[in-house]
Amino acid sequence: MFFTHFSQEDLRPSYFEMFAQERLLPTLKPALRFVLQVFAQRHPRLVPVAMKSDELFTLLHFLLELNSLRKNQASCAEAFYGLRRGHTFSAREASNIVEQGPLSRTEIFSSLVCLVFVPYTKQKLDSLYEEASGHALADMFTGSQGVNTQQESLIKTLFVKLYPTFHALYELWFFLQQLLFLFEKTKYYSPWLRLQGILVRRLTAEELRAVPNQNVANSSSKLVSFVDKLIRMLKIAAIGGVFAFKFLEWLVSAENKMPKNTGFIPSPPVPLRPSSKGIQLPTDRTLCPLCSQPRRNPAVCVSSGYVFCYQCLFTFIERESQCPVTKMPSTIHDIQRVFHEQNI
């Protein structure tokens, strides 16, 4: 019923089909980041690649969506759920020549902007906000204003103050549009589709039958056929990766939830070895490896486990995006303050 059984006239997808397809590809991003981090731990040469995992994902996402929009008139996830982009839900109108034709170049371009570049920009703005607000927190701890000029710190303060409102309004805009779609008060699932005037509808029975023939017809040239196969394999690997990652996530959480009655406490993990390119550890391990002074506001770099002064570590990670000792890719979210009897 979900995919195949629908009346000829009712090609409107359900809210749940749209919701599921929207969540499909973003799940791949943490999976890709995790895989790159594992490889970077074993092969330090891959550290710069692991640090650019967002950009790598965006490039991969762009190629998959461009191919899918041109071939299937739908995004990858929409094509997976048997949907396509058009201008009407009605099968009778869908047989109209304009509807059956491919998406125009402008529509493909605007779809790519909304599917790939808008989420990327939003994510970068989110990280910028977290970084700027974290910086404000560090200034609060140290009482310093950093090395920013007055103009820079004014822009930063304004951004930190205004961004949460912008973020809330943006989310509200999506929430209201989706609520209207759920109650069938609008034809558009997302505000971006509304702005583009593009509807997402289910494939008709004829279109579903025509998909295999289309692939045969398109494989006339050997090179085209090879590229086509490669992209199809990449698409299957991407979607397979999502499911594998979700399965592993479930497995790990299920294992963690299992009652542990054995009384066995595993030995603590072996510390990561300092990198030859990292800073040297002081002989006195109570000192901060960055400033060689007794640690002030101790903070641990979660990705490696080494402890520094909060300010030293924050400034280093913000500049270098890696652990000072092991060179493991790290963000300011990997900084955790350490509380013990001396500094509570």
Ligand SMILES: [Zn+2]
């Ligand atoms: Zn220090």
